[in-house]
Amino acid sequence: xxxxxxxxxGDVRVETVPDxxxxxxxDALVRVVAACICGSDLWPxxxxxxxxxxxxxxxxxxxxxxxxxxxxxxxxxxxLVVAPFVWSDGTCDFCxxxxxxxxxxxxxxxRSGIDGGQGEAVRxxxxxxxxxxxxxxxxxxxxPSLLSLSDVFPTGYHCARTAGVNERTTVTxxxxxxxxxxxxxxxxxxxxxxxxxMGHHASRTDLGVAFGATxxxxxxxxxxxxRVRELTGGDGTHTVLECVGLEAAIETAFAVVRDGGTVSRxxxxxxxxxxxxFGVFLRNVTLTGGVAPARAYIDELLPDVLDGRIEPxxxxxxxxxxxxxxxxxxxxxxxxxxxxxxxx
Amino acid sequence: xxxxxxxxxGDVRVETVPDxxxxxxxDALVRVVAACICGSDLWPxxxxxxxxxxxxxxxxxxxxxxxxxxxxxxxxxxxLVVAPFVWSDGTCDFCxxxxxxxxxxxxxxxRSGIDGGQGEAVRxxxxxxxxxxxxxxxxxxxxPSLLSLSDVFPTGYHCARTAGVNERTTVTxxxxxxxxxxxxxxxxxxxxxxxxxMGHHASRTDLGVAFGATxxxxxxxxxxxxRVRELTGGDGTHTVLECVGLEAAIETAFAVVRDGGTVSRxxxxxxxxxxxxFGVFLRNVTLTGGVAPARAYIDELLPDVLDGRIEPxxxxxxxxxxxxxxxxxxxxxxxxxxxxxxxx
Numbered sequence: 001x002x003x004x005x006x007x008x009x010g011d012v013r014v015e016t017v018p019d020x021x022x023x024x025x026x027d028a029l030v031r032v033v034a035a036c037i038c039g040s041d042l043w044p045x046x047x048x049x050x051x052x053x054x055x056x057x058x059x060x061x062x063x064x065x066x067x068x069x070x071x072x073x074x075x076x077x078x079x080l081v082v083a084p085f086v087w088s089d090g091t092c093d094f095c096x097x098x099x100x101x102x103x104x105x106x107x108x109x110x111r112s113g114i115d116g117g118q119g120e121a122v123r124x125x126x127x128x129x130x131x132x133x134x135x136x137x138x139x140x141x142x143x144p145s146l147l148s149l150s151d152v153f154p155t156g157y158h159c160a161r162t163a164g165v166n167e168r169t170t171v172t173x174x175x176x177x178x179x180x181x182x183x184x185x186x187x188x189x190x191x192x193x194x195x196x197x198m199g200h201h202a203s204r205t206d207l208g209v210a211f212g213a214t215x216x217x218x219x220x221x222x223x224x225x226x227r228v229r230e231l232t233g234g235d236g237t238h239t240v241l242e243c244v245g246l247e248a249a250i251e252t253a254f255a256v257v258r259d260g261g262t263v264s265r266x267x268x269x270x271x272x273x274x275x276x277x278f279g280v281f282l283r284n285v286t287l288t289g290g291v292a293p294a295r296a297y298i299d300e301l302l303p304d305v306l307d308g309r310i311e312p313x314x315x316x317x318x319x320x321x322x323x324x325x326x327x328x329x330x331x332x333x334x335x336x337x338x339x340x341x342x343x344x
Numbered sequence: 345x346x347x348x349x350x351x352x353x354g355d356v357r358v359e360t361v362p363d364x365x366x367x368x369x370x371d372a373l374v375r376v377v378a379a380c381i382c383g384s385d386l387w388p389x390x391x392x393x394x395x396x397x398x399x400x401x402x403x404x405x406x407x408x409x410x411x412x413x414x415x416x417x418x419x420x421x422x423x424l425v426v427a428p429f430v431w432s433d434g435t436c437d438f439c440x441x442x443x444x445x446x447x448x449x450x451x452x453x454x455r456s457g458i459d460g461g462q463g464e465a466v467r468x469x470x471x472x473x474x475x476x477x478x479x480x481x482x483x484x485x486x487x488p489s490l491l492s493l494s495d496v497f498p499t500g501y502h503c504a505r506t507a508g509v510n511e512r513t514t515v516t517x518x519x520x521x522x523x524x525x526x527x528x529x530x531x532x533x534x535x536x537x538x539x540x541x542m543g544h545h546a547s548r549t550d551l552g553v554a555f556g557a558t559x560x561x562x563x564x565x566x567x568x569x570x571r572v573r574e575l576t577g578g579d580g581t582h583t584v585l586e587c588v589g590l591e592a593a594i595e596t597a598f599a600v601v602r603d604g605g606t607v608s609r610x611x612x613x614x615x616x617x618x619x620x621x622f623g624v625f626l627r628n629v630t631l632t633g634g635v636a637p638a639r640a641y642i643d644e645l646l647p648d649v650l651d652g653r654i655e656p657x658x659x660x661x662x663x664x665x666x667x668x669x670x671x672x673x674x675x676x677x678x679x680x681x682x683x684x685x686x687x688x
Binding site: 094097099101102162259260265268269271272273274275276277278280281282283284285286287288289290291293 | 446506616619
């Protein structure tokens with residue numbers, strides 16, 4: 001089959017790889033109907049050392065089950081399913097607690113002999129715990145929003161949930177990328193009435209406003225933080241959703257959070273240390289978040305997507321074929337596309 | 345009157361200062377019956393640059409009201425009262441939320457013309473919001489435990505509460521100082537059944553066991569963290585109470601917290617940045633805590649102290665007169681005393 005392999009910074013190729021097949025009785029074989037490129041895929045796209053062998057890439061996909069291992073129950077060939085961006089057994093203590101990203105028998109796509117999501121097919125380990133059946137056909141117009149359940153929307157939702165967003169909390173969202181916009185939509189869904197979006201790409205913040213942002217702050221850094229404080233009577237907001245992953249964004253987050261408030265981070269951190277000095281200590285600011293256990297949220301979010309109450313798939317603003325995926329990476333890297341959907 | 349002034353590292357003196365008197369109608373004048381030395385007082389005691397003028401010091405005290413401003417209600421001359429270590433008005437939004445340390449009209453003892461607690465008397469601003477009446481006489485044997493309500497015990501309690509300790513969470517407490525031992529007692533009060541105390545002073549960890557610790561780990565650093573993981577099947581504990589304030593303690597905290605768990609810090613941070621890299625992010629670890637709003641917890645904890653159900657005052661292992669307070673500082677600094685009570 002054909003699949004995407006990253007060989008280094010700026011070097012994404014589609015190559016022929018071995019066809020996947022069932023190996024374990026807990027596996028499923030999924031033909032990919034739609035995949036996408038994640039903001040976190042851009043980190044290796046920007047910095048990976050050159051490698052002749054390269055690495056499989058992609059961790060967001062939905063598709064049709066073509067074959068199943070003997071032990072998989074509740075799924076059948078022909079089912080349309082979405083895969084969260086970490087596979088998990090669904091039976092261990094962490095899975096039961098809703099932290100499938102720490103599953104005792106789980107793992108990442110594209111690692112250790114597991115296929116990546118940006119290809120024609122994927123062998124899915126622990127299929128029964130991992131995959132979620134979608135009650136629509138593969139030609140459904142809901143496909144972009146359903147695909148967003150694999151990562152980007154639950155990541156924004158994890159940010160809002162762990163921050164404790166509710167109808168009584170004010171919210172600042174830092175970042176107008178697809179995760180930041182998903183965080184806006186999530187905060188709105190959780191009842192927040194005041195959602196300040198920090199971002200400076202008008203086409204993106206416009207979508208943020210459509211998703212529920214009540215204010216947009218285009219200024220960055222200290223100036224942006226000052227503006228958020230002005231908007232909140234000098235206090236900052238109860239919750240801050242950090243959807244970038246750079247140290248500057250974390251610094252802004254602490255500058256705009258209200259005393260006693262919570263910063264949640266879901267931007268994959270490109271830093272090793274967080275500035276949490278005596279000043280932050282005196283203000284009792286909490287830092288939470290982390291990699292989102294998407295699987296934990298799909299059951300909760302799916303009905304809203306199926307009913308059309310929310311349209312998280314609006315973050316996709318370009319579609320490419322698998323053979324054109326390198327152009328998709330380029331478009332996301334140069335910000336001419338917000339998020340790229342891939343059709344194998 | 346006589347009061348303690350710190351003039352620099354290792355230089356604590358008792359000097360004659362102006363007698364306090366009522367200035368604002370919201371003030372109270374309190375004759376100090378018992379005060380104490382805080383672990384946080386040791387930071388300037390170890391590092392303050394020499395100063396001829398010096399600074400008033402001390403923020404934990406209880407005493408008898410001698411005079412009251414005209415606007416103070418609910419208190420009267422002769423009442424025995426305890427003061428939390430931050431004064432606050434009790435009426436602003438932060439006070440109503442239980443975050444009196446961020447009170448819009450509050451402040452710290454010993455700063456900006458306000459008396460310190462280590463002296464014969466204190467002018468208490470915002471007395472109605474700040475002071476809590478104690479229904480015992482000044483000769484009560486409960487005085488050490490009641491005095492502990494001003495800071496050390498609520499600080500341990502804040503650590504346990506913000507970490508989310510309950511009957512279902514396992515707990516590691518880092519530090520066998522008075523705050524760490526108070527955190528053990530707090531975790532026990534909140535129902536924790538497994539409390540691992542990391543500390544290497546046997547006389548202190550013995551008190552920790554009396555307070556409810558089920559395991560003591562005397563090893564430090566990586567070795568100590570390894571031991572905690574051994575004790576918890578490799579996983580670490582759901583909550584970690586960091587009661588030291590050094591970066592090494594924070595590193596240990598992240599090393600012993602279970603995936604999805606919470607580290608709470610109440611040791612005044614002697615660091616500017618916290619190591620929260622991609623590994624911590626992948627494990628969804630939360631960092632919370634901060635300076636404890638002692639006032640928020642006194643009403644809840646006082647009945648247990650009055651009934652003798654808990655004895656947080658057992659952390660005091662030495663008593664000195666005010667004129668001998670320099671010896672008290674020396675004893676706490678060289679660890680020959682755990683916590684020193686001062687009798688003016």
